[in-house]
Amino acid sequence: MTDKAVRDAQNNAMFKDMYVHVDAMPWIPHPVVPGTHFKVLRTSAETGAWTVLFKNAKGSSVPRHEHLGAGEYFMLSGKAEVRGGAHEGGITAYAGDYGYEPSGAIHDTTCFPEDTVYLFTNHGPIKFIDDDDNTLFVLDWRGVRALEAQGLEKLAAPIAAE
């Protein structure tokens, strides 16, 4: 190695790149929400951010929630209807689209009228709420890792799950 390469390698040993070959990861069935699979790409204990790839079957949905941290998504395929979709004053997102959902936003059921894959980062927790805005469940990065562990168990024991 050149001197520069040695110096860079020493620096980068302290600040390691993370790299995920996503295709090699299994799609994990969501243990609670039907029609939903996911792959956890990164979670941060320090900032509370979590980045997940979601695959939602046609007709599945994300339940009502409030963002306690901003969310960002990039649509890889399919279609999503946020806040009722464009025909009800909300957003209809198509493959290739990008959205940012600020902390504080309340999203009623988000629907997937087609099979959809999207990349999603949330910079903090999401609070699932009922129609009267009572808290049902607070999902933070640790909850995401717990869902992953539960889903992996299901994958590992397909017979027991029948």
Add this chain to the structure above:
Amino acid sequence: MTDKAVRDAQNNAMFKDMYVHVDAMPWIPHPVVPGTHFKVLRTSAETGAWTVLFKNAKGSSVPRHEHLGAGEYFMLSGKAEVRGGAHEGGITAYAGDYGYEPSGAIHDTTCFPEDTVYLFTNHGPIKFIDDDDNTLFVLDWRGVRALEAQGLEKLAAPIAAE
């Protein structure tokens, strides 16, 4: 609207979703780096984060730099060789892959051996440096917007640019 819908609409007027129909945006030629086009999806004055879609032609590259904020990427098509690529101890990223580059990481030239499109968020500035680690240019979210404005001018005045 139902009461719930009215209440949600009032809340969300304070915390507005941002949505970008990316296909409708033009690819902006990078005013400095050859073989590079981009679309700016979001910049944040408060956190300094910026999210950009990059399209790099085969043979183009990103010059040597140090991350003063963490970077995240998702490969949409093509191939990227970070820190020399996998055959030199670095990373070769393929379509569908995800990476996280921590603050502090130093990346020598990143190469694109194929036409490549990737989504990129940087949580702060990037410092471009020479081989002796001298600072050449500090690119923050304002610099990203300045590059966008320069590239748009080029697009708008193709004849004058000849």
Add this chain to the structure above:
Amino acid sequence: MTDKAVRDAQNNAMFKDMYVHVDAMPWIPHPVVPGTHFKVLRTSAETGAWTVLFKNAKGSSVPRHEHLGAGEYFMLSGKAEVRGGAHEGGITAYAGDYGYEPSGAIHDTTCFPEDTVYLFTNHGPIKFIDDDDNTLFVLDWRGVRALEAQGLEKLAAPIAAE
């Protein structure tokens, strides 16, 4: 003004300094937790961070909670016993001390054996929990502003409150 001063003023009109003359603000009585007064110095809709000055009377306390965002404090006067205090394996913080409580940390009752004033920033929500870790209340920056509004009402209507 010099040219430089004009140029700086134009820049800073876009990025305004915030400044709080804290002594001129009233101490607001906490509407729920006895023995506790506070002044809200800043809240951020975008990041969810909130910075508050707390004044706790001798014998008062902060109830059991989990950090859904990191907390930072600087002790201005008095004494705080975190996780039981130093004599039980926790921390006893004195005037002039600094602490950082990472996201994920669970703190049982924090006690103030003396009148105490401390500066506190939380980078996200705090989840108050019972002894079985059930969620009692999620306090985010909006909740902090709501507590401030309630406390100010109490201050403004002292007679009605009797």
Add this chain to the structure above:
Amino acid sequence: MTDKAVRDAQNNAMFKDMYVHVDAMPWIPHPVVPGTHFKVLRTSAETGAWTVLFKNAKGSSVPRHEHLGAGEYFMLSGKAEVRGGAHEGGITAYAGDYGYEPSGAIHDTTCFPEDTVYLFTNHGPIKFIDDDDNTLFVLDWRGVRALEAQGLEKLAAPIAAE
């Protein structure tokens, strides 16, 4: 320990409180800026934030700079004149005051007309610039740790420094 205490201890072993008894730390002389001492309370490799206690002698100052991350300060004693001070349209901050300087703000020399101690957090780098806005030096959390190491060497070898 009770069951609850055991369970909390197991949790908190993963998310360790950081605590700094500040009075026990030495004041480190700034190796470059005269009249300035400091104590580094925390730096974060992940977010790039750094929290430092500064002690500035009467007549000392902070050179012209641009914030590449937001800054926050709390005045513990003395007086600071930001952007020329209140008599020139800027801010004069007194003991007990709080300020937030957004990313993007440009501050010409900040002056201390009295001995001053203040707590300062910057959420990212600071770019020191000359009167023509050319970059002189980019100070990030690693630079802060480097200044600390240089200052500690000076403290450890007082005779050699003469």
